[in-house]
Amino acid sequence: MLTQLLTLTTAQQTQATTIFTAEITANQALATQESTARTALATAIKANSTADISTQSTALGTLFGQRTANTAQADAAFYVLLTADQKTKLDSLHSGGILGPGLGFHMPGGR
Secondary structure (H helix, E strand, C coil): CHHHHHCCCHHHHHHHHHHHHHHHHHHHHHHHHHHHHHHHHHHHHHCCCHHHHHHHHHHHHHHHHHHHHHHHHHHHHHHCCCCHHHHHHHHHHHHCCCCCCCCCCCECCEC
């Protein structure tokens, strides 16, 4: 999608694929840990174990932070690949609501 919207060159496409594939791989590794923590949190809730609830909630918060950082770092690496015109176009896509609010340069589930 970004290739078409921003008219990325072949080199930019290749670099973007590398950047976003690394991000996806890193975030997939976190998914298993998140699933384990959610299961442990559910168990803690059923057992009314406030200490375990706190521990698992903190773990989930940390994992969310790592996922957010992975995505932001990938977006930053992608952004520096762009020309000034492409950056302007991308910024307007965000402000126009096409890509949604915020700084993320890709939509969940696709690029």
